[in-house]
Amino acid sequence: MRHRRSIFGSLILSATVLVLSACDKAPPEPQVSFSKDVQPILARHCLECHAGGEGTKASGLKLTNYDEVMQGTKFGPVIKPGDSLSSTLMILVEGRANSAINMPHGDRPPLSAEEIKTLRLWIEQGAKNN
Ligand code: HEC
Numbered sequence: 001m002r003h004r005r006s007i008f009g010s011l012i013l014s015a016t017v018l019v020l021s022a023c024d025k026a027p028p029e030p031q032v033s034f035s036k037d038v039q040p041i042l043a044r045h046c047l048e049c050h051a052g053g054e055g056t057k058a059s060g061l062k063l064t065n066y067d068e069v070m071q072g073t074k075f076g077p078v079i080k081p082g083d084s085l086s087s088t089l090m091i092l093v094e095g096r097a098n099s100a101i102n103m104p105h106g107d108r109p110p111l112s113a114e115e116i117k118t119l120r121l122w123i124e125q126g127a128k129n130n
Pocket residue numbers: 042045046047048049050054055056058059061073075078088089092093100101103104105106108111
């Protein structure tokens with residue numbers, strides 16, 4: 001009896017510790033999906049020029065599927081999994097580069113803060129093909 005109670009007690013204790021440490025952190029960010037979340041953004045803002053059009057012709061970058069996104073331009077990758085800060089694609093869509101080469105190119109409207117956050121989280125979460 002006594003033995004059982006002490007096991008029960010330690011279960012409660014560890015459950016309490018778990019709850020407390022979970023409360024300590026900010027709520028976890030949702031898992032971003034490439035196909036459900038990222039692809040629609042690229043389709044809306046980028047495919048006009050990066051599905052073989054002027055953007056692809058100038059840079060070699062196609063953005064119609066996961067493999068193409070990860071392959072990048074003729075000069076190399078534009079996504080660094082886990083590192084949104086130095087991913088070229090993020091630098092351009094966040095307007096951190098020379099305004100002449102920010103993306104979308106030309107007079108197209110920039111991405112919304114929400115869309116940028118989705119791309120950033122996807123890269124931070126490892127740029128998975130999910
Ligand atoms: C109106 C056409 C157009 C649209 C829309 C567009 N691009 Fe581009 N993109 C270009 C052109 C043209 C280049 C070649 C570089 C240049 O001439 O500035 C390019 C180049 C790039 C590059 C390579 C830059 C480098 O350093 O080599 C990336 C990355 C890129 N685009 C990402 C995007 C993303 C992401 C989107 C959507 C959010 C997008 N582009 C939308 C035209 C476009």
